[in-house]
Amino acid sequence: MKNASTVTTVVDALVEVANGRTRSGLLLLGAAAASTRIPGLGTAASVVLRVARRGR
Template sequence: MSTTATRDRTKLLKNAGVVTTLLDAAMEFSKGRHRSGALLVGAAVISSRVPGFGTAVSVVLRAYRRLR
């Protein structure tokens, strides 16, 4: 496997993480949960630099809500 293909996959996965976090944020805003939505938008911004951060925040937010 070439390094170019590996870089392309990494970039694709990184972008997918940002997009899914933004979709989660949009769902939160549509449900009237503005703080959670803002938190997820911020996590998506950070996730563009730190892969997986947005996904981690989303999972923690869901777990918190379930355990509350």
């Protein structure tokens, strides 16, 4: 289950980069890398980015 969260965050990062949001993509890649040590960090970063984007 831990690996699924990391893979999902990497996929989210690739989608962000494909949509021209390089900063968000890099942030998510960093969160995915860190989530191998801190479970749930990648998911939290993804959720925060989505909420922040809706708030704009």
